[in-house]
Amino acid sequence: MVLVTSVRDYINRMLHDISGMKVLILDSETVSNVSIVYSQSELLQKEVFLVEMIDSIPVSKESMSHLKAVYFVRPTSENIQKLRYQLANPRFGEHHLFFSNLLKDTQIHILADSDEHEAVQQVQEFYADFVAGDPYHFTLNMPSNHLYMLPAVVDPSGLQRYSDRVVDGIAALFLALKRRPVIRYQRTSDTAKRIAQETAKLMYQHESGLFDFRRTESSPLLLVIDRRDDPVTPLLNQWTYQAMVHELIGLQDNKVDLRAIGSLPKDQQEVVLSSEQDAFFKSNMYENFGDIGMNIKRMVDDFQQVAKSNQNIQTVEDMARFVDNYPEYKKMQGNVSKHVTLVTEMSKLVEARKLMLVSQTEQDLACNGGQGAAYEAVTDLLNNESVSDIDRLRLVMLYALRYEKENPVQLMQLFNKLASRSPKYKPGLVQFLLKQAGVEKRTGDLFGNRDLMNIARNMARGLKGVENVYTQHQPLLFQTMESITRGRLRDVDYPFVGDHFQQGRPQEVVIFMVGGTTYEESRSVALQNATNSGIRFILGGTAVLNSKRFLLDLEEAQRIARSGSHMV
């Protein structure tokens, strides 16, 4: 709740004090921030009758001086330039500038210089610089996500920009929450260390006045970790509703784009899946596929009942009641068809790609032992014609991550088989993954086979059997959260920045994953928060990954690393 409410509060405050007809001007990033928490009809209620993008403000001759312009943009140099141009020829009656992050003094100076007509009424910083998709999950939607995998020497300016954007996002989050955290990072990741140190510098030195909030008994904790510590979670196929939609079709800013899939009626080509607006989705987003099917069937039955009673119109009163309830009825109908369409499309994909078969092996690779059996299973699936290329790649990657050191001969055989079967496979991608996220690079106990406790736990679980073989995987994040809850997060693995220290357990923890989060991890966080353990977790990342996106990042990083090594 807290993330969505903060952004909404910011927007409400922006629009509240300005009366009259307004136009809201956004840039390409803030449009996501705003659209995900605020709807068009709510904007209309606040008398915002026009929404524009800052880059596409036409140089038209229409005079809009009866409108008041509310700008909400990121304080980047491009936006400042565009603002300069617009302030030099102001089209609106009043201009109110709101920036989603900290402004540098030079930027203020530039703006003031070009404001010859004195068109600007106010300049404020409102820190809604992140995309709050779910109550405890945010993302920064960064485009060049792959940069975190590369060493700093390859593209120093790119990495600097990347790191700056992350630091800005984290700073905005804590300003919105009005907290200043104690910072820890994952020792083995250079990018995480860099980001943690720069955030600490910002919060405790450069802008320490701004971050000087009222101290609570225990400071919150910011933990910066790296995606490469858990490369398994983004590679797995998902079976819970929200994660599955993102994995199979793709969820962007809580919107699903179904236009690529077959022919659908016009109002179902793009749909919204938001837990704030859709009660059915809210109660089913973390359920597995089988349960969702049953719940949808129940919803359809309820709807059919209502539809039948609506057809039974005999008296004037019935008619009046029908007209009164028509908006509700239409909304229900839209909702039902949306979910039915989604589940139908996903079932089709599951069937076509034989995902039940593939996913079983994936889960075995991720959770259970037995190298020999695993090798057999993977080879069988590689030989299976109906398995798609991307699924083959994922299987080999999971095998390689697990059995990296055992039986290198068989591993080599798998690589060769993969290369021969999949023409589009870029050779060396699996090896690149191992170089980035292999067993030496990882801190956490990903497969539960390092720590004696974990081995015992796995054996016990194997004996007991699992409820659902498709959802048995727990992301590494779950173990991290448990360690934090028990106060046993090892200093060796996750050191503090500088001379920070923490007394006791924190009550609020923000975990930022450099490289991106997945919806499976967001589900884990939501379920953990629901147990009311006394600690509230918030998860954020540079992007929200599915297997396609993760593989894309890997390929991009590999390409750059290769071209870089040629140059060297």
Next chain:
Amino acid sequence: MATRNRTTVYRKHRDACKSARAPLSDSFGGPVIEMVSGSFARSNHSSYAPLSTNDPGPSSDDAFTIGLPPAWVDDSEEITFNIQKVRDKMGELAKAHSKALMPTFGDNRGDQRVVEMLTHEITDLLRKSEKRLHNLSTRGGPSQESNLRKNVQRSLATDLQSLSMELRRKQSTYLKRLQQQKEGQDGVDLEFNMNGKMSRLDEDEELGGMGFDEHQTVKLKEGQHVSAEREREIQQVLGSVNDLAQIMKDLSALVIDQGTIVDRIDYNIQNVSSSVEEGYKQLQKAERTQREGAMVKCATILLILCLIMIVLLILKNVLF
């Protein structure tokens, strides 16, 4: 939730920049009188174009020269004013409804008339506002202005629709209670009737039947009169319910469905750009169809004329 106000810093910089600029321009200005389009002009929402020779001269499409909003803003303001009036009148109507429904000994025709009048006024206001609302629809291609108008239209349509629904609900409850009352009264009349009939039968043997008959007839007529009036009222209320239903139907086309993709800001922004192209294509198609349509019409007329001529020719030959 933390914010930081940079306006004072900004203003300081801006004033510093202005004073840095001003002495510079003075040096070329000479004896020319400059009118500064500065802060005092802003506060009046109009501006005086600077007359100095240094200035390249304001172009006629300087956004500052005319501060008047376009004409359609008047429409939207009037509709907003009407909506406020409707809200006030709905409050009065609620009071009038409850007064008219109170059981009275005398004739509450005056109350009913008040109810009628109020309902008429409100329905009129709503209908007028709805017609005005259609004026806000744009002609011509999509532009920033038309997008603005469309959004204003949507917002007002939502308000009007919710008001109409409220009115309908109030009316239907009033109607229901009226009907209940009417039945009650009819029941009384019926009883009266039955009693009247029975007593007439009883009295028939006696000679005083005539007088009683008259008495009964008068009472009957009164009862009928009252129920006829109730009928009329109910018909009237039904009529206005129908009117409202029509208005609602028209409005629902304009209102956004909440929670769907059309309620997303980013979707609407994307669509503006794509709809410009679509609009252009549609215009071209329309033009083509129209031209062809005209052709077809001409051809048909010519054919008909030919047929007429042939008929006349035949007639001429037959008659002569």
